[in-house]
Ligand SMILES: Nc1ncnc2c1ncn2[C@@H]1O[C@H](COP(=O)(O)OP(=O)(O)OP(=O)(O)O)[C@@H](O)[C@H]1O
């Protein structure tokens with residue numbers, strides 16, 4: 001396991017952190033995004049998209065899952081489980097996206113998230129515009145990405 005703590009002073013900082021994740025992204029990586037409403041989870045994924053030539057990442061709070069394809073053919077899945085009850089999470093079938101790069105908001109609702117090649121990203125609001133972003137990575141691929149940020 002590898003842990004790093006980042007500090008974001010603005011929405012742009014968080015997008016930039018997302019861009020760096022996007023630049024180093026590989027298939028099979030699962031990124032679990034923890035934090036309150038408005039913490040910056042979707043902003044981070046928007047940055048990931050920007051690095052991959054995917055513009056206009058929108059919150060999947062209503063669609064639950066948004067699928068994007070990068071210029072190089074990597075499938076990027078962005079899910080938001082907020083509206084799911086704890087017992088429905090299995091039915092979304094997120095387990096089947098193991099060859100994609102997967103970003104999941106409100107992963108507390110997911111009963112069996114992967115345990116290998118996972119990055120857990122914890123946002124906490126320090127002030128209206130500042131966030132502490134703590135990232136824990138488990139597995140060779142995930143730790144490799146984290147070390148390059
Ligand atoms: N340092 C920061 N990083 C990210 N967003 C910030 C920051 N400071 C202020 N913000 C604002 O916080 C909001 C973050 O919104 P975002 O949609 O990313 O939240 P979220 O964590 O996805 O919430 P939800 O659980 O509702 O989906 C935006 O309005 C953004 O402008």
Ligand SMILES: [Mg+2]
Nearest residue numbers: 041042059105
């Ligand atoms: Mg969101």
